[in-house]
Amino acid sequence: MSYSLQLDIPGANAVLRRAFPGRDQAYFPSVTLVEPGRVHVVLPYHESTLRPGQLISGPTLMGHADTAAYVLILAHIGDQLMAVTSSLVMNFLRGARPGELHAQAEFLRLGRRNAVCDVKLWTESPDRLAAQATVTYAIP
Amino acid sequence: MSYSLQLDIPGANAVLRRAFPGRDQAYFPSVTLVEPGRVHVVLPYHESTLRPGQLISGPTLMGHADTAAYVLILAHIGDQLMAVTSSLVMNFLRGARPGELHAQAEFLRLGRRNAVCDVKLWTESPDRLAAQATVTYAIP
């Protein structure tokens, strides 16, 4: 399957900033890679994302997985359409130590009506995944 | 299957407050029902939980589903043990209009090593579910 891009890295970052206008700019996620079928999005570390036990909280991981899938989709279908999450399956694999939260999102399938994305998340190293998510979006 | 309780409503609320000491007390979730195999937990409305489109955000829904499952488990195994989410499957069913966010959590299974919980979420009415989650916890 070949994928063609509608947005580059600055374009993807601009879309993200427009989508979340009220979010704190200091801790805003940053798109660092956009290539056919794949993106990489980094969330800066902030201690407010920790849960008891000094690990990054589940809602932070789930929210970032969803953001990465959203970026992946918009990078391929462009900014004009509105995509909505229909399901998110999250497997928590090991505690996410404090640090920048990395998400790599890839298409399992991009169809006309929906997209299924595989998202891997880590702080320490891509060899020590903190979580894996499968995120499905409906595309209107 | 019969379930026996270790905590009542005040006990469950106390556990929740100890688990999240830093969270804003004005918008803290409140346990309103504890019965064998089932709990009900309400999250007060706050506009910071909205996403574009004036709907309650996905991370808010996922976080509240996880909280309700946690309360359900601790109500049955007591406060002494530490339970950790191992997976969360979320189906977004319709947009969650602004309002108090209700979660009803029930056991699908409570075993010695893990628990599987069904969680239904809504703001408008239990007949109009915003989301359904299946949350699995590992019990050490």
Added chain:
Amino acid sequence: MSYSLQLDIPGANAVLRRAFPGRDQAYFPSVTLVEPGRVHVVLPYHESTLRPGQLISGPTLMGHADTAAYVLILAHIGDQLMAVTSSLVMNFLRGARPGELHAQAEFLRLGRRNAVCDVKLWTESPDRLAAQATVTYAIP
């Protein structure tokens, strides 16, 4: 949410038999309840469905969950349309002892483009679930 039915029990059984013309009639699933938003489908016991350990196999449970969701959807949208499973999430809760396999399927949501169904499965008793599934269908 109110649901209206397009098929009754004989109609649902007829649809099922047309959908699986080659399947052995002696062990064919039987629709025993059709009501708004809910169906009950029973799979007769056959020892070929066992796996090592004398328990009903995972593929049998997953296949029957999918069948029950399919019956639920067709009972509400009628026989004319073709629905396709887009995802199936299965939680295995305890070993399914040999016996008739019961599935109760209910809508979490029936939309125009897709349906999300909760399916509970058991052989011994509905209080001792063998498995729970969430099945999503795309509706063309």
Added chain:
Amino acid sequence: MSYSLQLDIPGANAVLRRAFPGRDQAYFPSVTLVEPGRVHVVLPYHESTLRPGQLISGPTLMGHADTAAYVLILAHIGDQLMAVTSSLVMNFLRGARPGELHAQAEFLRLGRRNAVCDVKLWTESPDRLAAQATVTYAIP
């Protein structure tokens, strides 16, 4: 994360044959690759696995995903222990055309008490996935 193997390809095939003694040998799955953290398992084509529409059926895909995850785990923990599927999440991505069914299974995590496996399935080409599954096993 580094993984060490307990079984080679012949050993993995032998375990599989012992686990399913009654299954038809002509259409038995075959392990074709075993390496640290990954296996490849092929199911020969047989028309009894088709569903209406001349596509490989959902239960066949789900059963094969489960088999591949089982092989992956036993290849790493050895034959002496009994592992049981605790959940299986299946995303159906496109219709699986008739042909040999390939499954590639990789660890997302192998822990002492459980394992989470990513499984990709296809008949035509690995670039045209028919389905993706996340399979979790409990390890006693």
